[in-house]
Each structure stands twice: as structure tokens, then as C-alpha cells.
Amino acid sequence: MFQLSIVDHIRLSFGSAVGAYQGHTSAALRLSQWSWYSKIATLSLLGTGAAANLLALRLGGYGIQVTAAVLAAIAFAAMAVHVAFDPTPRIYGHRACAARLWVVCEKYRALLTEVQDQLIDVATITARRDALLKEFGAIFEQGPPDDRQSYSIAQKALAGPQLGGYSDQDLDQFLPAALRRSDNAQAMHQPAG
Numbered sequence: 001m002f003q004l005s006i007v008d009h010i011r012l013s014f015g016s017a018v019g020a021y022q023g024h025t026s027a028a029l030r031l032s033q034w035s036w037y038s039k040i041a042t043l044s045l046l047g048t049g050a051a052a053n054l055l056a057l058r059l060g061g062y063g064i065q066v067t068a069a070v071l072a073a074i075a076f077a078a079m080a081v082h083v084a085f086d087p088t089p090r091i092y093g094h095r096a097c098a099a100r101l102w103v104v105c106e107k108y109r110a111l112l113t114e115v116q117d118q119l120i121d122v123a124t125i126t127a128r129r130d131a132l133l134k135e136f137g138a139i140f141e142q143g144p145p146d147d148r149q150s151y152s153i154a155q156k157a158l159a160g161p162q163l164g165g166y167s168d169q170d171l172d173q174f175l176p177a178a179l180r181r182s183d184n185a186q187a188m189h190q191p192a193g
Contacts, residue, residue: 006122007115010129011181014108015171017136021101024143028094031087038082045075097143104136109175 004012049071056064111128114120120128172180 006125010112011171013133017101017105017108018174021098021105024094024098028091028098031091035087042075042078045071045078049075097139100139107132
């Protein structure tokens with residue numbers, strides 16, 4: 001029979017929160033980079049177009065005038081695409097969601113620490129776990145708009161790194177040393193000396 005202790009459930013929920021935090025952070029980073037690169041490309045096109053216009057004014061060649069017009073049209077099209085797919089609201093949505101998830105992760109760490117130090121009883125543990133699960137759910141309800149990237153983040157958060165689930169070692173890297181299962185397991189297996 002499969003049994004899951006309340007601490008194991010808290011650790012698994014913590015793993016999902018960490019995965020969602022990492023996903024939203026990386027989504028915000030990717031969108032920010034794409035936005036920056038598109039702005040640089042548009043600015044480069046505008047600069048090249050302006051230089052071609054100056055040459056056309058000075059030299060008056062038909063080929064230079066056509067080149068300047070084509071570069072201006074391409075720069076306009078690039079800016080139109082950037083405005084149409086403006087990533088700024090999505091960037092801020094993912095950043096805000098990641099910030100809220102980080103707070104939830106810290107609350108999970110605090111709960112696990114208090115459980116480890118036996119500072120709270122089972123009823124309090126259950127109540128705080130339930131409150132954290134509700135807060136975690138509320139973040140996704142009010143998170144960034146549903147799109148392919150957000151769906152992928154949610155899917156990975158539920159399954160763990162590369163959809164393989166979270167091992168104790170994966171979770172331990174986000175926890176203080178006293179709460180790490182792998183360190184505690186190694187300490188238990190070492191002979192006292």
C-alpha cells in the first residue's frame with residue numbers, strides 16, 4: 001500500500017512551487033531577451049535606413065534611394081511586428097508570478113523548518129499546508145494569460161525537472177542543510193566516531 005506522510009506531501013507541493021517559480025523566471029528571461037533582440041534589430045535597420053537616406057540626399061543615386069526606402073519599410077514592418085506581439089505585459093506577468101511563487105516557496109521552507117524543529121502540532125501543520133495550497137492555486141488563477149508557454153510551465157511544475165519528477169536531491173538544493181533528506185540520510189548511515 002502506498003502511504004504519503006504530511007511532510008512528504010508538503011515537500012512535493014514545495015517541489016511544484018519551485019518548478020513553477022523556475023518556469024516563470026525562465027519564461028520572463030526568454031521573453032525579455034527576445035524583446036531586446038528585436039529592439040536592437042529594429043534600431044539597426046532604422047540606422048542603416050537613415051544612413052542610406054543621407055547617402056541618397058548627397059549622391060542622389062536611384063539605387064541608394066530604393067535601398068533607403070526598402071530599409072525604412074523593413075524597419076517599419078519589424079516595429080509593427082514588435083508592437084503587435086508586444087511581450088512586455090507577458091514579461092511583467094511572468095515576473096510578478098515568479099515573485100509571488102518565491103514568497104510561497106519561502107513559506108514552504110518555513111513550514112518545513114517548523115515541522116523539523118517540532119514547533120507546531122499536526123492540526124497546525126495541516127491548516128498551514130492547506131492555506132499554502134490555496135495560495136499556490138490562487139497564483140495560477142491570477143497569473144499571466146494562458147498561452148502555450150504558461151501551459152508548458154504548469155506541466156513541468158507538476159512533473160518536475162524535464163518531466164521526470166523531483167527527487168529528494170532536486171528539492172534539497174532549495175532547502176537549508178538541516179532540512180535536506182539526502183544529507184540527513186548520509187549522516188544516519190555514517191558510523192559515530
